[in-house]
Amino acid sequence: MDCKRFRKQHLAYLDDTMPGDEMAAAQHHVMVCDGCAAHDTLVRRSLMVARSMPVLEPSAAFQARLRARLAECRDECRDDCYDGRMAMAARSALLHAPRSAASRNRRMAVAVAASAMLGAFVWQGWRASAPGLSMQPVIASQPASPMPVSYITPELMQAMATGNPVWPAAMVIEDAPAPFVRSDFTLATFSQLR
Known part of the structure; x- marks a missing residue:
């Protein structure tokens, strides 16, 4: 159930006169939709205030x-x-009442002028509807050199496992994502350092 349908059927929801499946859908919608829940609360509180007001009984003369x-x-x-x-x-x-010939002529002149203006607008719109062709901008670019993909080599894994000293910069470069590394630096793996 959507908000529009809920608000349209809200009185039936309050009076409990909706069919069972629609009533369940309305209850579900109140639990899900904050706006409709606030509306339902406002209406219910207003009804409680109106029902709690004292009843005025008119006199017999009234x-x-x-x-x-x-x-x-x-x-x-x-x-x-x-x-x-x-x-x-x-x-x-x-x-x-019968109209004079002058008023008929005036109406005819207004109709002709309106038709001429409409025709001019249509003609201008039709004539201006074909835009001129424009070339797409040409962008000169240099192909990027592919960044070398480095992996952790088995030698580096063995050095880390045995506790042998490993150059820390090699590990940092190995673990850094490629966009964070400047292209003028050359990546080297541990196996290339030997």
């Missing part, structure tokens, strides 16, 4: 006042709706 006010609003709405219908009838009469 019901009578409410009914009277609703009746007044209905009457006002009927009057407004009648005025609205009259205004809509006047608007439709203006819209469907």
